[in-house]
Amino acid sequence: MKIAYFSPMPPESSGIADYSALLVPALHAHVDVETLRRKAKRPPRGADLAVYHIGNDPVAHGWILDALRRTPGLVVLHDLVLHHLVAGVTIGRGDGHGYLDAMEREHGVVGRLLGHGVLDKRLPPLWEARPEDFPLTGEVLGLATAVVVHSRYVADRARATGFDGPIAHVPHPAWPVPDVAPAELAGDPLVGAFGNVNASKRVPQLLEAFARLRRERPGAKLLLVGATSPGFDLDRRLQRLGLAGDGLIREGYVDERRLWSLMAACDVHVGLRSPTMGETSGTAIRALTLGKPLVVTDAGWFSELPGDVALKVPVGDREVDELTAALSLLAERADVRASMGAAARRLAEGPHDLARVAELQAAAFELAAGGHDVADGVLREVSGAAAEVGIAPGSPEASEIARRLSEVDLGA
Amino acid sequence: MRIAVLRPQVPFARGGVEIFTDELVEELRARGHDADLLSIPFKWYPGERVLTQAFLWRLLDLEEADGRRIDLVVATKFPSYVVRHREKRVWLVHQFRQAYELDGTDLGQFGPSPEDRALRRRVQELDRSALGEATRLFATSANVAGRLERSTGLVAEVLPHPPQRLPYRSAPGEGFVLSASRLDRAKRIDLLLEALALDPSLHAVIASDGPDRGRLEELARARGLDGRARFEGRVAGERLAELYATCSAVFYAPVDEDFGMGPYEAFLSGKPVITTTDAGGPLDVVHDRRTGLVVAPEATAVAGAAAWLRAHEAEAASFGAAGKELADEVTWDRAIARLLA
Helix, strand or coil: CCCEEEECCCCCHHHHHHHHHHHHHCCCCCEEEEECCCCCCCCCCCCCCEEHHHHHHHHHHHHHHHHHHCCCCEEECCCCHHHHHHHHHHHHHHHHHHHHHHHHHHHHHHHHHHHHHHHCCCCCHHHHHHHHHHCCCCCHHEEEEEEEEHHHHHHHHHHHCCCCCCCECCCCCCCCCCCCCCCCCCCCCCEEECCCCCHHHHHHHHHHHHHHHHHHCCCCCEEECCCCCCCCCCHHHHHHHHCCCCEEEEEECCCCCHHHHHHHCCCCCCCCCCCCCCCCHHHHHHHHHHHCCCEEEEEHHHHHHCCCEEEEEECCCHHHHHHHHHHHHHHHCCHHHHHHHHHHHHHHHCCCHHHHHHHHHHHHHHHHHHHHHHHHHHHHHHHHHHHHHHCCCCCCHHHHHHHHHHCCCCCC | CCCEEEECCCCCCCCCHHHHCCCCHHHHCCCEEEEEEEEECCCCCCCCCHHHHHHHHHHCCCCCCEEEEECEEEECCCCHHHCCCCEEEEEEECCHHCCCCCCCCCCCCCCCCHHHHHHHHHHHHHHHHHHHHEEEEECHHHHHHHHHHHHHCCCCECCCCCCCCCCCCCCCCCCEEEECCCCHHHHHHHHHHHHHHCCCCCEEEEECCCCCHHHHHHHHHHHCCCCEEEEEECCHHHHHHHHHHHEEECCCCCCCCCCCCCHEEEEEECCCCEEECCCCCCCCHHCCCCCEEEECCCCCHHHHHHHHHCCCCHHHHHHHHHHHHHHHHHHHHHHHHHHCC
């Protein structure tokens, strides 16, 4: 079966490009995958199914949404919130009306009015200020013939929008253990946080909690890796908390090899996120591969991590207290770190195993491509047999048959 | 207890599952249960028929029969476990293997079209759904349980069953290798015939029947085996027990077999088994140089194993005796106690 695969691919710098680079070779064991060059408009002739990887970044995914609009197909929904994507392919292309229409389609007249406020610069951009309240996922789900998601969180919300097609929950694949040496960094313990440095990664809360930890354990160090987002004054915060000296190790954007090396050096990984766009964290998945204990925000996909793998910190008034307690526990207890690390590795080798994930993805693709015909065939034969013995459509007997079909998912 | 044992029926075919389920009903009755065998013909082609025929099981109402409650059902192989029952126990002989490990092989059924690919996935989904309803889930071998867990994530307890009832006995070997597997391609009798072709001192008796018989007899002729491979067809129980008793070794080397009664029957006759590294279920009990010989799935290796066992009677006898100890552990008393617990 031939799959037309629309996704950002390396060397693009995107988590979804990394994801596809990992997954596509494993998919070849099941299906014939043709990855489309950037800006491709349609699936190639002979493709049985078009698969569109949709995320919130308009630069990486705008062309993929354009192709989806031309030819519906299966959507791998990496982010539940797509406001930034929609704004990018409308306002970003000089199509303000398109943005207003999208807001009205999903949020009614109030949405349109808010859209006007954004266009007139009377309101801050909603994709930055309140994206979770206005996810703008409707158009993509409306075009999708089937959806693959990485979490129950996204599956439930996609269903709640009214999407009634097939939804397959397929975990994010884990990378194989890389052949890199841990970076030579000191820290007792060394706590790592990876990704953009900004408020939505809860860096202010992390810095505060880590400063408290340092008061109890002066040997502890925090490794912050990733670009600082515009407007986020990291230096001032570090100074205020007394972390500007040797408590912090700072690296900006790093390449993949350096990333693995830094991650391997850490004793504890912190992956905080709020608000969540429904995304899965590629760095958290890498931490599983490395067998590292995790501290995460109790939200979205992160909430679905097993309790023996991740300590979960709820967002709210007690966030810093709970984060401090989690870091202290892992700093003090090497045995807890070891058992959580072992559980993380089991998770990477089990549900997130690359071959297993590829098998599940291929199953979703195959059902999306041919499932309707199969369901039609089953219904045709069963209803034909029922009719031959006088069971009329709508009769109690026909309802009973329909109920039994539905029990084992053989209905349409 | 009123117990319904469920068995799909392929009309005019009889093999291990039929023997197993017939004896299960008899053994349940012997222990005072009101047991009966329920069967529906199964045809798995063309196209969606694999699903519509499976669905017939779902339409059955087995909560009671003739006004009397059925306490428990025991489903055995695809698609009998699609049935609905509040106390559905599954003693899994095998899933629909064409949708799993046989897919893409000569023994597969589903082609490369999107419809066929989706059909295969629907069968898998049906398995997940129907087997997931079971109140207890057993598998006849570690191989079957492993396949189930890999394909559905469901975990089954391994529960082997005794082989068919025969007047098992042991006697000195008369120098021939016995094969009593049904004659179909998956049982790989041709491997034994090719082994005979390589070593003119080897003899074999093939005591069974099946759709591959014509091809195998033609192969024996083409290889000039000149009666060294004797096809006896399906034989009566007494004759089969006699062949087991007097052979030098039993050849049992199907491809990734589910369970396989052959090794148990050989062991109860005190005989070693020749099997292959890819045989699947038989490897639960055929352990290399302990209860038999496990060799590569190649004619030269099979020929070497057969010649070695014939030449080393003491070792062959000790392998058979060790196998008998294993087989003696598998009793209906134990199996039924676990099944109904």
